[in-house]
Amino acid sequence: MAKQISDLKLGILGGGQLGRMLIQQGLNYNLTTHVLEPDAEAPCKDIASKFTVGSLTDYDTVYNFGKDVDIITIEIEKVNTEALEALERDGKIVYPQPRVINLIKDKGVQKQFFVENDIPTAPFKLVSSKNDLLNAPFNFPFILKQRKDGYDGHGVMKINSEADIERAFEEPSLIEQLIDFEKEVAVIVARNEDGETSTFPMVDMEFNSEANLVEFLVSPSEFSLEIQEKGKEIAIKIAKILNITGILAVEMFVTKDGQLLVNELAPRPHNSGHQSIEGNYTSQYEQHLRSIFNLPLGNTDLRGSAVMINLLGEKEHTGLANYEGLNNVLKLSGANVHLYGKKYTKPFRKMGHITVVDNDRSKAIEKANYIKNNFKITSK
Template sequence: MAKQISDLKLGILGGGQLGRMIIQEAINYNVTTLVLDPDADAPCKHICNHFTTGSISDYDSVYNFGKKADIITIEIEKVNIEALEQLEKEGKLVFPQARVIRLIQDKGIQKQFFKENDIPTAPFQLVSNKRELVNPNFPFPYMLKQRKDGYDGKGVMKINNIADIDNAFDSPSLIEELVDFEKEVAIIVARNSNGEMKTFPMVEMEFNAEANLVEFLISPSTYPDDLQHKAEEIAKNVALALNITGILAVEMFITKNGDILVNELAPRPHNSGHQTIEGNFVSQFEQHLRAIYNLPLGDTRSRSNAVMINLLGEKGHEGVAVYEGLEKIMAIEGVYVHLYGKKYTKPFRKMGHVTIVDQNREQAIEKANLVKDTLKVIS
């Protein structure tokens, strides 16, 4: 008899908010969850079945943890790949596959993958150190991105002129032609081991310029259907070229002349899909479980217009988190609050998100602005 979903233990590398929301869906299927995280008080600690404190970048920690699970997944890419490769050799199911995580960990290799597979992306150049930034293949200004360890806006900077190079990253990086884009959008695509594939509707993103984090997300997009269909096909082509199992977030730019350029990939549930919990028939977290357990994929259609706001720690506040204005925004119809279980706040730390759903798009945006102005994470 084939094993049921509840018979296969799920190991999650990383115990932050993404792992927490995966577990919240896994509970509905009686899945036993194991979590490895270096933080003894990580958000997942109190809702998983087994929590281990340890480094997700250390070979022995990841290998020994993985031996206890049947399926292993991630909530962050910065994990020990060699341990995952060994676990795969020993028959453990690792999704996304170790080779996919290895590719995503290096933005330079990721960009070369785009080029080799005819995936539209901005022109780029790989550099070893900041001395190579003086004579780029394209004019100032341009974007500089560290090849490894960048996340949540870290490891990215704009180089306006030669004077900026003095403060530039002095490590293997890539430089990228500055894209004159109209909007940053994202498509989340899921693929199971049978090859079934489904995309969520395209979403539009607004960024916090200071923190370089997604602050405001609107779903579904109002771009023309043909452009949205083109973006969905690009996302599917990326998933096929990777031969990935699981969820893949494909972040893209819509240029001012209507072109679509792929910016970056995330092979896991992603910030650009949080609104799917209330806004779609299936959430990105349940869809990820369906994909890695090789189950039929769920209905990705939108139930309603949905706007998602990241709750970031306020500037000038560091300490035990206080959610100012929480009761006020909970009185607004269609507002759903998700706090991440983090005891301490600091400037721009992701402390939670709020989703606002409304059949009227403009009303959803109006409510979202009210929530943004009212709810503050202070100490």
């Protein structure tokens, strides 16, 4: 008799909030979860079936961790893919596949993939050091991105003039033409081993200008059905070309003239899909599990308009976290609070999120703005 999902052990590389929400969904399937994470106090530590403290980039640590589970997945791209490739050769199931992780974790390789496959993206050039910026093919200002290890706004900077070049990254990077875009949007696509694909409705994103983090997300998008359908087609095209198994988040710019340009990919559950827990019939976390265990994909239709607010640590506060205004938030109909189990806060640290669901989009946005202005994470 074929094994059931509850008979298998899922290994998750990374123990942050994405892993935490994946485990929370996995509990509904009686799933056994093993987590490898370098931070002993990470959000997954109290809810994983087994929590191992160790490096995600050390070959032996990742390889030995993977030997004890049936399926391996990630919640962060910065992992030792050589170990994952060895585990794959040993017969372990690794989703997303190591070759996909390798492509996506290098933004330069990712951009070249877009060009080679006729996927629309902003013009760019690869650079090896900041001295190369003196010969940039773009007028100031332009965007500089580290090719590897950037996350949550880190590893990205705007070069406004030649004076900014002195403080630019020394690491291999890419420069990108600054796009005068209307808004940044995202489409999450899922693909299982059988090749079945499904997308979540496009969402609109607003960023914190200081931290360069998604601060506010509205589902569904306000853009035309034509633009939304085009975004869906692009996401499915990328998933099929990659032959990925699992979730893939596709972040895109909508230009002032209505064109879509792909910005970045994430081969895992993503910040742009948190609202799906309450806002869609199937969440991105359940869909990822369905994908990697080769189960039928779920219904991604909307339950209503959903607005997600990232809860970031206040700018001037570092220390034990204090949640100000929680009682008032809990009085709001349709407000769903998710705290990530992080004991300490620091400026702009992701501490949780709140999703507001309402049949009336304007009311959902109104409640979200109230939360944004009245819920603060400070230090005690």
